[in-house]
Amino acid sequence: MTRDEIRAAVLRALGDVAPEADLARLDPRAAFRDQLDLDSMDVLNFVTVLHDALGVDVPESDYSKLATLDAAVEYLAARVRA
Amino acid sequence: MIEFTMPILGADMEAGTLIEWRRKPGERISRGEVIAEVETEKGLIEVEVFASGVVEKLLIEPGAKVPVGAVMALIREDAGAPPPNVTALPVAGPVPAVPLASPPAAPCVPASIAVGAPATPAAAASGRVRASPAARRRAADLGVDLAVVLGTGSDGAIGVADVERAAALGGKAAAAPQPAPTAAPQRPATAPPSHADAIRRTIAAAMARSKREIPHYYLATTIDMQRALVWLEARNAARPVTARVLSGALLLKAVALALRDVRELNGVWAGDRFAPSPDVHLGVAIALRGGGLVAPALHHADRLDLDELMRRFRDLVARARTGTLRSSELSQPTVTVTSLGEQGVESVFGVIYPPQVAIVGLGRIVERPWSVDGAVVPRSVVTATLSADHRVSDGHRGARFLATVDRLLQAPEGL
Numbered sequence: 389m390t391r392d393e394i395r396a397a398v399l400r401a402l403g404d405v406a407p408e409a410d411l412a413r414l415d416p417r418a419a420f421r422d423q424l425d426l427d428s429m430d431v432l433n434f435v436t437v438l439h440d441a442l443g444v445d446v447p448e449s450d451y452s453k454l455a456t457l458d459a460a461v462e463y464l465a466a467r468v469r470a
Numbered sequence: 471m472i473e474f475t476m477p478i479l480g481a482d483m484e485a486g487t488l489i490e491w492r493r494k495p496g497e498r499i500s501r502g503e504v505i506a507e508v509e510t511e512k513g514l515i516e517v518e519v520f521a522s523g524v525v526e527k528l529l530i531e532p533g534a535k536v537p538v539g540a541v542m543a544l545i546r547e548d549a550g551a552p553p554p555n556v557t558a559l560p561v562a563g564p565v566p567a568v569p570l571a572s573p574p575a576a577p578c579v580p581a582s583i584a585v586g587a588p589a590t591p592a593a594a595a596s597g598r599v600r601a602s603p604a605a606r607r608r609a610a611d612l613g614v615d616l617a618v619v620l621g622t623g624s625d626g627a628i629g630v631a632d633v634e635r636a637a638a639l640g641g642k643a644a645a646a647p648q649p650a651p652t653a654a655p656q657r658p659a660t661a662p663p664s665h666a667d668a669i670r671r672t673i674a675a676a677m678a679r680s681k682r683e684i685p686h687y688y689l690a691t692t693i694d695m696q697r698a699l700v701w702l703e704a705r706n707a708a709r710p711v712t713a714r715v716l717s718g719a720l721l722l723k724a725v726a727l728a729l730r731d732v733r734e735l736n737g738v739w740a741g742d743r744f745a746p747s748p749d750v751h752l753g754v755a756i757a758l759r760g761g762g763l764v765a766p767a768l769h770h771a772d773r774l775d776l777d778e779l780m781r782r783f784r785d786l787v788a789r790a791r792t793g794t795l796r797s798s799e800l801s802q803p804t805v806t807v808t809s810l811g812e813q814g815v816e817s818v819f820g821v822i823y824p825p826q827v828a829i830v831g832l833g834r835i836v837e838r839p840w841s842v843d844g845a846v847v848p849r850s851v852v853t854a855t856l857s858a859d860h861r862v863s864d865g866h867r868g869a870r871f872l873a874t875v876d877r878l879l880q881a882p883e884g885l
């Protein structure tokens with residue numbers, strides 16, 4: 389799976405938990421939790437959607453490694469290939 | 471014969487639009503089952519019936535706007551059924567409702583609004599398309615782009631009917647070569663937020679009444695969460711993402727159990743006296759995307775095991791945000807929990823939501839220097855507060871409640 393595909397999957401997952409968000413304006417290097425006003429339930433749902441889409445089960449202790457779009461793509465790219 | 475009427479699902483609700491009947495004439499329906507879907511400003515609500523019987527006649531066509539209290543259907547009740555005077559009363563399953571001998575004297579404000587907490591600030595001013603959650607869902611179903619839908623609700627808000635009209639006119643985002651003639655121009659960013667206004671008015675009415683009528687007292691305590699969090703983290707580590715439990719759910723469970731212990735906090739003020747509830751229906755304040763809050767009930771929160779509570783909590787949040795709550799969830803909480811921890815504040819003292827008599831506030835779980843066995847160590851702590859009605863309980867009992875929450879959280883495996 390390419391990085392672009394992973395990025396698209398992450399954006400789809402974000403769109404899922406925050407359907408009203410304007411993802412085109414998302415700063416890929418800033419925490420999306422703040423940008424999209426996500427709470428811990430949203431984060432859990434985000435991780436769940438990623439799990440279903442990519443087959444990556446992100447442990448709770450790694451949630452902070454998915455804080456920004458770029459970081460999430462990086463993190464997932466390493467796991468999807470592994 | 472019983473009359474099924476349009477229920478009141480919010481203090482500001484004057485009418486609702488019938489979207490769909492879930493039963494046809496001649497079909498059986500049991501109490502607690504959904505008979506109709508109704509659209510309100512709070513979204514699409516599944517309305518349950520209070521009595522069992524056979525649907526005799528449906529009096530309203532889908533799409534019609536129906537005032538609160540208007541008869542919508544006739545149900546021929548079973549022999550020995552409960553008294554026929556209230557049909558749309560929110561009862562979940564076979565469990566008896568709050569034992570109200572008489573309804574509250576003042577108009578009953580249901581649990582569908584915010585309590586002591588501001589609406590999510592983000593969305594109102596952002597110039598997004600305003601549409602009800604039900605309309606959004608319908609638009610997604612029909613493939614309609616909301617940007618080309620002309621809203622006919624108050625101040626241009628888009629309702630389900632608008633979406634369907636747009637779909638009929640070929641307003642699909644990609645399919646329409648030209649925007650439909652009804653396509654709305656970009657809404658000016660300065661348009662006043664009418665939906666937010668409506669929610670604001672509802673909050674204003676309920677909170678002003680609360681502060682006018684309810685003599686509040688306030689208590690707070692700081693609870694050591696270290697043990698609970700370590701336990702929960704280990705429990706979650708062994709589970710797939712779908713089975714993980716949030717610390718928020720653990721706190722809700724502790725609150726629900728402690729309410730069983732201090733009954734003066736769980737129930738409603740019925741005009742001139744307190745009607746305790748045998749069941750704990752925990753109203754959970756949920757911030758909505760696009761602004762506003764609802765506080766629907768997590769039924770029997772004290773009796774659910776932690777995993778089940780988490781499942782229902784998750785489901786409730788999802789449905790609150792997509793706009794498919796049930797009428798019983800909107801009108802039945804016996805107490806409310808508000809949590810502003812996500813916003814970073816350490817403590818919140820809620821305003822009691824009439825006719826309830828208490829509101830529990832949970833702040834953010836923070837790491838603080840803490841004294842344990844004579845040594846100062848970093849610990850995760852949370853500030854739990856209680857605002858309670860002094861007509862019903864005293865600080866002594868309120869203190870017992872908070873102490874019980876604390877005690878329960880020190881033995882998380884029992885939750």
